[in-house]
Amino acid sequence: MTTRDDTAAATVADTGGADRSSRLHHRFEAIWGTPPGIARLSAVNHTSIGIRFIVTGFVFFVLGGLLSMLMRVQLALPENDVLDEGIYRQFFTMHGTTMMFLFAVPILEGFAVYLIPKMIGTRDLVFPRLSAFGYWCYLFGGIFLYSSFFFGSAPDGGWFMYVPLTDAQFSPGPNTDFWLIGVTFAEVSAVAAAIELIVAILKTRAPGMSLDRMPLFAWYILITSFMIIFAFPALILGSILLEIERAFGFVFFDAGRGGHPLLWQHLFWIFGHPEVYIIFLPAAGMLSMIIPTFARRPIAGYTWIVLSVIAIGFLSFGLWVHHMFTVGIPQLALSFFAAASMAIAIPTGIQIFAWIATLWNGRPVVTIPLLFVLGVFFIFVLGGLTGVMLALVPFNWQVHDTHFVVAHLHYVLIGGMVFPLFAGLYYWLPLFSGRRYSESLGRAPFWLMFIGFNVTFLPMHLTGLLGMPRRVHTYAEGLGWDWLNLVSTIGSFLLAAGIALVLLDVILHFLFGKRAHRNPWNAGTLEWAIEAPVPTYNFISIPRVQGRDPLWSQAELVNKMNRGELFLGNPDSDQRELLGTNTVTGEPESVIRISKSTWIPLLTALPLALFFFGLLARVYVLTAIGGALVVVAALVWLWTTGHRQAPDIVDAGCGVSLPIQYASPQAPGWWAVCFTIMADAVLYSSLLFAYFFLWTVSDAWPPADHSPGSLAFPLIGIVVLLASSAVVVWAARCGREGASVRFRYGQLVALVLGFAFLVLQTLMLLDFDMRPQQHAYASLVYTIVGFHLVHIVIAMLMAGFVFFRSWFGYITVSRQLETRVSSIFWHYSVFQWLLGFGVIYLFPAML
Amino acid sequence: MTLSDYRLDGWRGVISGFVIWAAYFVVIYAYLSVGCEKGLSDAELLGVNTVTLGLVAITMAALGSIGALGWVGFASWRAAARGNSEDEKTTAGTRNRFTGLLMMMTSGLALLSTILVGFPVLLLHPCQ
Numbered sequence: 006m007t008t009r010d011d012t013a014a015a016t017v018a019d020t021g022g023a024d025r026s027s028r029l030h031h032r033f034e035a036i037w038g039t040p041p042g043i044a045r046l047s048a049v050n051h052t053s054i055g056i057r058f059i060v061t062g063f064v065f066f067v068l069g070g071l072l073s074m075l076m077r078v079q080l081a082l083p084e085n086d087v088l089d090e091g092i093y094r095q096f097f098t099m100h101g102t103t104m105m106f107l108f109a110v111p112i113l114e115g116f117a118v119y120l121i122p123k124m125i126g127t128r129d130l131v132f133p134r135l136s137a138f139g140y141w142c143y144l145f146g147g148i149f150l151y152s153s154f155f156f157g158s159a160p161d162g163g164w165f166m167y168v169p170l171t172d173a174q175f176s177p178g179p180n181t182d183f184w185l186i187g188v189t190f191a192e193v194s195a196v197a198a199a200i201e202l203i204v205a206i207l208k209t210r211a212p213g214m215s216l217d218r219m220p221l222f223a224w225y226i227l228i229t230s231f232m233i234i235f236a237f238p239a240l241i242l243g244s245i246l247l248e249i250e251r252a253f254g255f256v257f258f259d260a261g262r263g264g265h266p267l268l269w270q271h272l273f274w275i276f277g278h279p280e281v282y283i284i285f286l287p288a289a290g291m292l293s294m295i296i297p298t299f300a301r302r303p304i305a306g307y308t309w310i311v312l313s314v315i316a317i318g319f320l321s322f323g324l325w326v327h328h329m330f331t332v333g334i335p336q337l338a339l340s341f342f343a344a345a346s347m348a349i350a351i352p353t354g355i356q357i358f359a360w361i362a363t364l365w366n367g368r369p370v371v372t373i374p375l376l377f378v379l380g381v382f383f384i385f386v387l388g389g390l391t392g393v394m395l396a397l398v399p400f401n402w403q404v405h406d407t408h409f410v411v412a413h414l415h416y417v418l419i420g421g422m423v424f425p426l427f428a429g430l431y432y433w434l435p436l437f438s439g440r441r442y443s444e445s446l447g448r449a450p451f452w453l454m455f456i457g458f459n460v461t462f463l464p465m466h467l468t469g470l471l472g473m474p475r476r477v478h479t480y481a482e483g484l485g486w487d488w489l490n491l492v493s494t495i496g497s498f499l500l501a502a503g504i505a506l507v508l509l510d511v512i513l514h515f516l517f518g519k520r521a522h523r524n525p526w527n528a529g530t531l532e533w534a535i536e537a538p539v540p541t542y543n544f545i546s547i548p549r550v551q552g553r554d555p556l557w558s559q560a561e562l563v564n565k566m567n568r569g570e571l572f573l574g575n576p577d578s579d580q581r582e583l584l585g586t587n588t589v590t591g592e593p594e595s596v597i598r599i600s601k602s603t604w605i606p607l608l609t610a611l612p613l614a615l616f617f618f619g620l621l622a623r624v625y626v627l628t629a630i631g632g633a634l635v636v637v638a639a640l641v642w643l644w645t646t647g648h649r650q651a652p653d654i655v656d657a658g659c660g661v662s663l664p665i666q667y668a669s670p671q672a673p674g675w676w677a678v679c680f681t682i683m684a685d686a687v688l689y690s691s692l693l694f695a696y697f698f699l700w701t702v703s704d705a706w707p708p709a710d711h712s713p714g715s716l717a718f719p720l721i722g723i724v725v726l727l728a729s730s731a732v733v734v735w736a737a738r739c740g741r742e743g744a745s746v747r748f749r750y751g752q753l754v755a756l757v758l759g760f761a762f763l764v765l766q767t768l769m770l771l772d773f774d775m776r777p778q779q780h781a782y783a784s785l786v787y788t789i790v791g792f793h794l795v796h797i798v799i800a801m802l803m804a805g806f807v808f809f810r811s812w813f814g815y816i817t818v819s820r821q822l823e824t825r826v827s828s829i830f831w832h833y834s835v836f837q838w839l840l841g842f843g844v845i846y847l848f849p850a851m852l
Numbered sequence: 853m854t855l856s857d858y859r860l861d862g863w864r865g866v867i868s869g870f871v872i873w874a875a876y877f878v879v880i881y882a883y884l885s886v887g888c889e890k891g892l893s894d895a896e897l898l899g900v901n902t903v904t905l906g907l908v909a910i911t912m913a914a915l916g917s918i919g920a921l922g923w924v925g926f927a928s929w930r931a932a933a934r935g936n937s938e939d940e941k942t943t944a945g946t947r948n949r950f951t952g953l954l955m956m957m958t959s960g961l962a963l964l965s966t967i968l969v970g971f972p973v974l975l976l977h978p979c980q
Binding site: 213215216217308309311312315316318319320322323335336337338340341344345347348351352588589590697701702 | 871882886943
């Protein structure tokens with residue numbers, strides 16, 4: 006059996022007189038390559054994972070599209086009976102759910118996972134195992150959702166799953182459970198990818214790539230990823246609450262027992278409106294990369310575009326109530342959201358003007374990607390204008406829940422996401438395949454799509470204005486909707502034919518396309534410095550960039566890079582290495598060693614699937630087994646991430662020596678845990694929001710028959726928790742000073758205090774005079790306490806982990822990363838309970 | 853040290869205007885909701901509804917803070933532009949000019965958004 010070293014050495018020997026670049030290519034390929042056969046499933050490299058996300062996303066796009074075709078067939082004629090009402094409900098629910106959760110977000114994250122490392126000049130994402138784990142979660146979540154069709158129980162409550170329609174009384178079957186569990190599973194993937202992309206963009210850009218030189222796509226993905234961190238937890242929390250209300254009889258949305266259905270709408274749309282921009286921004290990022298290339302000049306208004314992306318990132322969180330204009334909220338509050346909904350048109354407009362200015366001042370070449378871009382201008386701008394109309398409260402009331410809204414959202418989403426995606430697909434195809442598509446073949450699908458789209462959705466503005474509601478499976482003759490619906494259906498077939506032709510064109514180009522040379526478009530950004538199709542390691546050595554379009558301004562960059570003369574050009578370590586750089590300046594700070602191919606992500610995602618399946622089937626033994634196996638898999642995952650023998654300082658090339666990440670204060674792991682805590686804090690804030698929302702709408706909070714129990718257990722609990730934090734601080738200081746035995750004692754004492762707190766909280770709940778099934782107040786108290794206890798258990802697992810890592814020599818005076826990660830999580834968990842204690846015990850006393 | 857001498861470096865300055873806007877938005881919506889639900893709008897001060905007064909005060913505080921940030925951004929941008937005239941292509945100079953300008957621009961847009969969102973407070977009764 007040959008080792009990788011043998012293979013690499015043999016390869017070097019075989020190539021003999023080949024040039025240095027070729028030898029380096031073979032050596033890096035040996036380190037970064039994906040194993041063949043079934044072992045491909047163990048790949049963690051961003052190129053493989055990105056392609057998987059993209060291909061799977063397209064599969065779901067086709068499935069979601071087929072559902073919509075069947076819906077259009079049903080609506081083609083009045084009083085049609087191709088689909089009955091129940092099936093129609095399942096189809097429109099799964100169409101929306103598929104397009105939003107299984108196509109739009111994952112495929113754009115897939116493009117980001119694939120492209121971002123190449124654009125910012127690095128070899129991979131910083132947490133390759135997390136990339137692979139995210140993909141498996143997405144795939145399993147999608148399979149979960151679609152498996153519901155085999156049981157005749159596909160979700161049928163609409164993609165926003167409003168209660169009480171979806172509560173246990175009105176939706177007693179498993180349809181809603183499939184949605185809640187499947188979507189939550191897929192959302193884990195979105196959050197994981199977002200955290201990883203943020204850390205990659207902030208910490209692994211090529212040297213010299215300061216914030217003002219970042220490719221615009223990286224800016225868009227950075228902001229989008231932050232939006233995912235702040236938006237998705239609200240829906241994850243909503244889904245958890247609805248599932249435990251359905252499964253265990255807790256109360257959050259049942260008005261008869263202190264809950265309120267509007268709570269679901271708030272949680273859903275706090276996620277749901279930013280979601281629209283989470284989909285739009287990466288697609289707009291693609292446009293900002295494509296337009297300068299085909300205009301053959303740098304983008305106009307780079308700073309203005311960054312301004313608009315940041316502004317959209319924030320403003321999009323101030324729009325959610327415009328989906329709830331008809332629920333009876335005071336007019337002044339509606340005006341806040343109407344104003345924010347109109348304000349967001351300003352940054353969106355800035356972007357569009359910057360794109361037009363780039364084309365105006367350039368020498369545009371109308372290729373297929375640019376055709377799709379021009380299609381975006383027409384379609385998305387129309388959708389944006391109807392969006393401003395819908396932001397006006399009186400107009401919104403008039404067309405609420407009509408086909409006008411359906412037309413608007415498709416103009417925005419297909420114009421703002423699908424057309425840019427197809428532009429991007431054609432633009433970056435040479436990277437994927439090493440081949441060029443046919444310019445002549447690609448024009449027919451574009452025109453079919455463009456005409457088909459407008460013929461489908463333009464009439465819906467009219468049917469909507471004529472009063473046709475959304476989600477009706479049929480309609481009576483003679484209401485003036487007949488011919489408009491028929492036209493829409495004909496248009497939808499044209500659109501579908503266009504999409505099918507694009508997919509056929511792409512498949513054909515893989516078979517018959519001409520070979521593409523490096524940088525076929527003469528683009529300026531780093532992904533085009535790579536040979537096509539791209540090698541697994543991306544760059545033989547990492548270049549220093551001196552501008553926003555390095556390929557246009559640094560003539561010798563590619564040659565130097567390929568000769569291994571720049572950073573990390575020496576493969577002798579036999580490790581997958583990245584360069585860690587400064588967040589703002591992009592100057593080198595550390596060398597990051599990352600994981601090679603491994604089965605661990607799949608073996609972690611599988612028991613997680615068992616965990617969710619147990620919840621769905623309400624066989625909680627399976628949930629417990631799945632949960633325990635996930636913990637075991639996670640511990641194995643973490644234990645195998647360190648390199649105990651790696652030197653603290655390594656040669657990074659170009660005469661620079663840098664600390665390895667475990668010894669660097671700027672390690673990616675540290676940043677990742679900070680962003681994870683941020684996402685978790687949003688989840689917790691959403692839970693506290695639920696508490697305060699129900700307080701504002703309730704007559705008596707806590708309910709009149711509730712008497713506050715003894716404060717003894719909670720007060721002792723607070724003291725114990727604060728003491729544990731002090732011990733963790735002391736232990737960390739001991740660790741930094743080299744007193745590893747005292748460090749380990751500190752972890753043990755923290756564990757004991759954590760366990761004591763668990764016991765005290767259990768006693769406190771036993772002392773509580775209400776069951777969670779009685780009233781929303783009790784449900785929230787139990788949920789807040791339970792949510793926090795899960796954190797304490799995780800903190801204890803982390804403390805136990807660092808105890809053993811110290812014991813086995815992974816944690817030393819110079820390698821404090823794991824201690825820092827474990828400590829900050831401990832303190833965060835303690836802080837969480839200080840808030841929880843205040844909400845549960847102090848707030849009611851103040852009322 | 854005057855406001856013009858103050859610097860907010862890198863990404864913090866770039867997002868701070870909108871962070872204040874986001875906080876402002878959450879606070880006014882929460883204050884309005886709680887105020888109306890819990891009967892604060894029944895009270896008056898100087899003949900003006902107390903909920904409206906509170907909203908105006910919060911809006912003025914937000915406008916003042918964002919305006920100050922915008923001024924800091926403007927000063928940072930000017931300082932970077934002055935100090936960098938001979939060395940146009942140094943990374944530090946161009947970067948500071950970029951972040952200063954961006955801070956000023958984001959603060960400007962956040963200011964405009966705050967005015968747009970806050971203006972109806974003067975026109976509408978808070979709880980109808």
